[in-house]
Amino acid sequence: MIANQAVRPTSVRTSDLTRIEVLVPPNVIVSDGFLLFDPKECKRKKFAHMGGVLDRFVRLWSKSDDDLIRFATGYGVLGVDERGRLLSDRTIRDALVGRGRYPQVGREPIHLWLDYSKKFFALLRIAARLRDGQHGDGSDWLTLYPNYVFDGTSIESEKLYVELTIGELVLGSNLRPVLKWSFERVEEPAIVFGFLNTVTLLDGLLFHLMLSVASVKGLAICGSCPTSFEPDTRARRGTIRYCDDCRASGLAHRNSQQRSMKRKTAILQRARSKGK
Numbered sequence: 001m002i003a004n005q006a007v008r009p010t011s012v013r014t015s016d017l018t019r020i021e022v023l024v025p026p027n028v029i030v031s032d033g034f035l036l037f038d039p040k041e042c043k044r045k046k047f048a049h050m051g052g053v054l055d056r057f058v059r060l061w062s063k064s065d066d067d068l069i070r071f072a073t074g075y076g077v078l079g080v081d082e083r084g085r086l087l088s089d090r091t092i093r094d095a096l097v098g099r100g101r102y103p104q105v106g107r108e109p110i111h112l113w114l115d116y117s118k119k120f121f122a123l124l125r126i127a128a129r130l131r132d133g134q135h136g137d138g139s140d141w142l143t144l145y146p147n148y149v150f151d152g153t154s155i156e157s158e159k160l161y162v163e164l165t166i167g168e169l170v171l172g173s174n175l176r177p178v179l180k181w182s183f184e185r186v187e188e189p190a191i192v193f194g195f196l197n198t199v200t201l202l203d204g205l206l207f208h209l210m211l212s213v214a215s216v217k218g219l220a221i222c223g224s225c226p227t228s229f230e231p232d233t234r235a236r237r238g239t240i241r242y243c244d245d246c247r248a249s250g251l252a253h254r255n256s257q258q259r260s261m262k263r264k265t266a267i268l269q270r271a272r273s274k275g276k
C-alpha cells in the first residue's frame with residue numbers, strides 16, 4: 001500500500017549550471033548593426049567559469065565592434081533571432097539532434113548586445129552598492145529605468161527593484177524549474193532549477209548574474225575602473241578594492257599610488273594651514 005511506504009522526497013537542487021554548454025561560432029562579422037555567423041558552423045563549448053565570461057560581457061557596451069567579435073568567437077552568441085527574441089533551449093536541442101530547424105542564418109542585433117551588457121553592468125553595480133548599505137548610483141538606475149525617478153527611494157525598495165528587474169529578465173529566458181529524468185538523472189528523476197543541457201549564452205549570463213548578486217562573497221566596485229566584481233574575501237567598508245583586470249594591468253597599483261599621494265598632499269596642506 002502506497003500510504004505505508006516510505007516516500008522518498010524528490011530532490012530539489014540546482015543542476016550543474018556552473019558548467020553550461022553554449023554554441024560558439026568560429027567566424028563572426030559585423031554588418032548593418034548585426035552580428036552575422038553561420039549556425040551550422042557553431043561548436044558546443046563547455047564553460048567551467050561563467051563568472052569570468054560575465055565579467056567580460058558587462059564591459060562590452062563600452063568596447064568596439066572588434067571586441068564584440070572577439071567575445072562572440074570566444075564565448076558564444078546570445079542565442080536570439082534577428083528581432084531579438086530568445087531561442088528556446090528546446091529549439092537548440094532539437095536542431096542539434098537533427099529533429100528540428102535552427103535558424104538558417106545567425107543574425108543578432110548589436111544594439112541588443114550592448115543593451116544587455118549595459119543593463120547587467122548597472123544591475124551588478126547597484127547590487128554591489130546595496131550590499132554595502134548604500135543607494136544604487138543614479139546613472140545606473142537611469143540605465144535600467146530611463147523614465148523612473150529613484151531619488152528618495154529607500155534602500156529596501158531599491159532591493160525590491162533589483163528583484164523585479166531580474167525576475168522579468170528570468171521570465172524572458174530559458175531559466176525555469178525542470179524535471180530531469182535523463183542522462184545523469186536517468187535512475188532518479190529530480191526537479192532542478194535550470195534549463196536543458198544546451199542553452200543560450202544569455203541564459204548562462206543571467207543565471208550567473210543572479211549567483212553574483214546572491215553570492216556569499218558579495219560584490220565590490222573596482223577602485224580604478226567602474227566594474228563590479230566578486231572580491232576574494234568580504235570587502236570591509238571603506239577599503240578600496242581592485243578587479244583582477246586592473247590588478248594585472250598595473251592600473252590598480254597606479255591608482256592606489258595616486259590616492260596615497262593625494263592623501264599625503266592633503267595632510268601637508270592641513271598642517272601648513274594650521275601652522276599659519
Ligand SMILES: [Zn+2]
Binds near residue numbers: 225226227242243246
Ligand atoms: Zn578594475
